[in-house]
Amino acid sequence: xxxxxxxxxxTFVVGVxxxxxxxxxxxxxxxxxxxxxxxxxIIASFAFFLGGGNLVRIHLETVGKRKPGWGYSGITLVSxxxxxxxxxxxxxxxxxxxxxxxxxxxxxxxxxESIFTPASATxxxxxAFYVASASYRAFRAKNLEATVLLIAAFVILLGRTFVGAVLxxxxxxxxxxxxxxNLANWILVTPNLSGQRAIMIGISLGIISTSLKLILGIxxxxxxxxxx
Amino acid sequence: xxxxxxxxxxxxxxxxxxxxFIALSVxxxxxxxxxxxxxxxxxxxxxxxxxxxxxxxSRILMDFSYDPASMPEIEPMATAWVRHCLxxxxxxxxxxxxxxxxxxxxxxxxxxxxxLRNLDPERRIVYGEDYxxxxxxxxxxxxxxxxxxxxxxxxxxxxxxxxIADIPMMNGVVNLKSFDLIAxxxxxTPGTKELIQFGSVPAGVPLVAGTTSVFAPLLYPxxxxxxxxxxxxxxxAAEYDALLFRKIKPQLQARLRLAPKLLQDEIAQxxxxxxxxxxxxxxxxxxxxAALRAVEKADPATLGDRRLMDLAGPVLGYTQKGxxxxxxxxxxxxxxxxxIIIGNITYFIDKRRGRR
Numbered sequence: 183x184x185x186x187x188x189x190x191x192x193t194f195v196v197g198v199x200x201x202x203x204x205x206x207x208x209x210x211x212x213x214x215x216x217x218x219x220x221x222x223x224i225i226a227s228f229a230f231f232l233g234g235g236n237l238v239r240i241h242l243e244t245v246g247k248r249k250p251g252w253g254y255s256g257i258t259l260v261s262x263x264x265x266x267x268x269x270x271x272x273x274x275x276x277x278x279x280x281x282x283x284x285x286x287x288x289x290x291x292x293x294x295e296s297i298f299t300p301a302s303a304t305x306x307x308x309x310a311f312y313v314a315s316a317s318y319r320a321f322r323a324k325n326l327e328a329t330v331l332l333i334a335a336f337v338i339l340l341g342r343t344f345v346g347a348v349l350x351x352x353x354x355x356x357x358x359x360x361x362x363x364n365l366a367n368w369i370l371v372t373p374n375l376s377g378q379r380a381i382m383i384g385i386s387l388g389i390i391s392t393s394l395k396l397i398l399g400i401x402x403x404x405x406x407x408x409x410x
Numbered sequence: 411x412x413x414x415x416x417x418x419x420x421x422x423x424x425x426x427x428x429x430x431f432i433a434l435s436v437x438x439x440x441x442x443x444x445x446x447x448x449x450x451x452x453x454x455x456x457x458x459x460x461x462x463x464x465x466x467x468s469r470i471l472m473d474f475s476y477d478p479a480s481m482p483e484i485e486p487m488a489t490a491w492v493r494h495c496l497x498x499x500x501x502x503x504x505x506x507x508x509x510x511x512x513x514x515x516x517x518x519x520x521x522x523x524x525x526l527r528n529l530d531p532e533r534r535i536v537y538g539e540d541y542x543x544x545x546x547x548x549x550x551x552x553x554x555x556x557x558x559x560x561x562x563x564x565x566x567x568x569x570x571x572x573x574i575a576d577i578p579m580m581n582g583v584v585n586l587k588s589f590d591l592i593a594x595x596x597x598x599t600p601g602t603k604e605l606i607q608f609g610s611v612p613a614g615v616p617l618v619a620g621t622t623s624v625f626a627p628l629l630y631p632x633x634x635x636x637x638x639x640x641x642x643x644x645x646x647a648a649e650y651d652a653l654l655f656r657k658i659k660p661q662l663q664a665r666l667r668l669a670p671k672l673l674q675d676e677i678a679q680x681x682x683x684x685x686x687x688x689x690x691x692x693x694x695x696x697x698x699x700a701a702l703r704a705v706e707k708a709d710p711a712t713l714g715d716r717r718l719m720d721l722a723g724p725v726l727g728y729t730q731k732g733x734x735x736x737x738x739x740x741x742x743x744x745x746x747x748x749x750i751i752i753g754n755i756t757y758f759i760d761k762r763r764g765r766r
Binding site: 204212215219220222223226227229230294298299300305306307310314315317318319321322323324335339340344345347363367371374375379382 | 481547623747752753
C-alpha cells in the first residue's frame with residue numbers, strides 16, 4: 183500500500199508546487215520550486231550509479247552465458263573498469279596515477295583524447311558512407327510523396343554547397359527567390375517550420391495530458407507492475 | 411549468364427564503390443585545402459550582429475552541450491564564438507548539460523586564447539576574469555530551473571574546484587537574469603530547446619544557438635521570437651568564420667608582417683630549450699621553419715584571403731575549421747546528389763523497360 187501511495191503523493195505535491203511556482207513565483211512557491219529542482223538534480227546524479235550498475239550487470243550476464251557478441255561485452259567491461267579505476271585515482275593520486283582529466287598527458291586525458299574522442303567521431307563519421315549508399319538506393323521518385331521529398335532533399339543538399347549558389351547566380355534580382363540557397367532557406371523556414379510547429383504543439387498537448395495523469399495519480403505505470 | 415553491360419554495372423553499383431567515392435570526396439579537399447566562398451544567411455548574420463553589438467564586458471552564458479561524436483561539426487562554431495566574444499571583451503561563463511562538455515569547453519578556450527594572444531600580445535586574457543568553466547551538472551531541465559533562480563545553489567565551484575566566490579568575474583552573477591546573452595552550443599537533448607523553454611524565455615534573456623545540421627530544423631520554430639539566430643551545421647559555422655575573418659583581416663595582416671622576426675625568435679628559443687623531447691623539438695622547429703619560409707616569401711597586404719588563412723594557421727594558431735571542413739562536406743554533398751541523379755535515371759529506364 184505505502185509503496186504506491188507514497189510515490190503518488192510525492193508526485194502530486196511536487197507536480198502541483200512546480201506548476202504553481204511557474205505562475206506564482208513568489209514565496210513560498212518560488213522557494214519550494216527551487217528546492218524541488220535541486221532535489222531533482224541530486225536524484226539525477228544517482229542515475230549515473232544506476233546506469234553504471236546496469237551496464238555491468240547486463241554485460242556480465244552476456245559474458246557469463248557466452249551469448250552472441252559476448253566478446254564485445256568483455257571489451258565494454260574492461261574499458262568501463264579501467265576508466266573507472268583511473269577516474270577514481272584522482273582521489274589521493276595512488277601509485278602516481280593522475281586521474282584528472284584536465285591534466286595534460288594524464289592517463290585519463292589519454293583515454294579521453296586518444297581513444298574516446300576519435301572512436302566517437304569515427305562512429306559518427308561512418309554515417310556519411312551509409313547516407314550516400316542509402317540515398318542512391320532509396321531516394322527514387324516512385325510516387326508523388328517520394329518525389330516531393332526527393333526535390334526538397336535535392337534543393338537542401340545543393341543549397342548547402344557553393345554549387346547551389348553558382349548554378350543560379352545568373353537569375354536576376356527580381357527572381358532571387360528562385361536561387362537555390364534561397365529556395366533551401368525557404369524550405370527550412372516555411373514548410374519545415376510549419377510541420378515542426380504542428381508536431382511540437384501536438385507533443386506539448388500530449389505532455390500536458392500525460393503530466394496531468396501522473397500528477398493526479400491516474401497514470402501509474404511508472405511505479406512498475408500493472409499500475410493497479 | 412549474360413555479360414553485364416555498362417548500364418547494368420551502374421544500376422547495380424557495388425556499395426563499396428560508393429563508399430570509395432565518398433572517402434575520396436572527403437580526403438581530396440582536405441589534402442588540397444579546398445576552400446569555397448561563403449555568403450552568410452540572415453540567421454548567421456543575426457547571431458554575429460548580436461555578439462558584435464553587445465557592449466564590451468557583457469556577460470555571456472555559453473552552454474557546451476555536445477560530445478566528441480558531434481565535435482567535428484560543432485567545434486568550429488564554438489571556437490568562432492569564443493574568439494569573437496573574447497575579441498569583443500565579453501565575459502564567458504561556460505556550463506555543460508552533457509558530461510563531456512567541460513573538457514570540450516576547455517579545449518576550445520585554450521585554442522582561442524592561444525590565437526588571441528598571438529594576434530595581440532598586449533591583450534591580457536585571464537581565466538576567472540575573462541572566462542570561466544563551471545563544468546557539468548546532471549539534471550538537464552532541473553539544472554536550468556535552478557540557474558533561473560539561483561546559480562550559486564548548484565555551482566559552488568568551477569571545473570578546477572575553485573570556490574566561485576574567489577573568482578572575480580562571478581561577482582554580481584546571481585541567476586540567469588544576470589546575463590546579457592545565452593549562447594547555446596548543443597547537439598541534442600538536453601540543450602538549446604530546454605534552455606529556451608526553461609531558461610531564456612522565463613528569464614527574458616536573449617538566446618542564440620549553434621547545433622548540428624540534423625538538429626537545426628527542430629529548433630527553427632523558435633526563430634526569431636525566442637531565439638535570435640541559429641548556426642545550423644558546418645555551413646553556418648563556415649559562414650560565421652567568414653564574417654569573423656572579414657572583421658579581423660587587418661589585424662591578421664598587421665601581425666603577419668611582424669611574423670618573420672617573431673618566428674626567428676621562437677625557433678631560436680626552441681633550439682636552445684633542453685627540456686623538450688628531441689623528436690618533438692625537431693618537429694616543432696621544422697614547422698616553424700616552414701612557416702618562416704612561407705611568411706618571408708609573402709606580403710600579407712597583397713595576399714588573397716585563402717593564402718592569408720593558410721599562412722595565419724601555422725604562424726598565429728588561426729584555424730578556420732568551419733571553412734576548411736566545409737570543402738569536404740560540399741564535395742561529399744555533390745557526390746551524393748550525383749548518385750541520387752544516377753539512381754533515378756536507372757530507375758526510370760528500368761521502369762520504361764518494365765523491369766520494376
